[in-house]
Amino acid sequence: MAEAALVESDIQMGQELLGILDAASFPVTGAAWVYYADAGEWRLLIRTPRAEKDLLGALREVAGAMDAAGDLRSRIDLARIKLVPPKDKVLAAIGSVVRVDGASTIRFSRNMINGILIDDALIYRLAA
Template sequence: MVENALVAEDIEAAGQLVSFLDDHGLAVRGALWLYDSDAERWRFVIAFKEARKDITSFYLDVAKATSKAGTQNLLDLSRVDIVDPDRSIFAALKGVIGVEGNNRVRFSRNRINGVYLEDAMIYRLPA
């Protein structure tokens, strides 16, 4: 299924996920929707402030936390990629743009530090 449109429902659900994780002790350092034109789909990418050797443990903690969300409209975790903030798209964007709190910035068709971003919706990115 082609997911080349980022719809309002996904934008809101992702924002609620970021807030929910912050509120439940999983401090988000960076978060953005990233369009992958090769796969013709959007992926929500998150990096946490806490450093861990095993990124997989974050998936488990996020799944445990969101299982208690009840009726909140959170983004489905099958659409989420958790990455190391120092070895990912966040490292390339560091110092270029800062987005804090629950703001959103659209970033399209730009090359930053050698990385081409076809399209991105940035929720959080330290300056």
């Protein structure tokens, strides 16, 4: 398990953001909190095809959706949210052994997949 704890408020904010993005028709094919041991922090990875085409525009869309939905942006630092393209290695590795449709919370800890160490992760969605 990770050294830094993923707190309940972070878990709830991740679920809330996923709901906001779904309501805004922002395409999300994967969403998970992933612990980065080298940085000592959790980051919310959002896999979307928009990150591949226009990352800055996609970040603006996410920020705009968060602002339109209320105060979520004041509760979660955008620096903790990482938009990744469909071929992101971390989510692809997890997705090779775990599939999560819809929205859920599945813990995935201490696994090495295809040479990628997943120290700790909390998966909300991970479609094929």
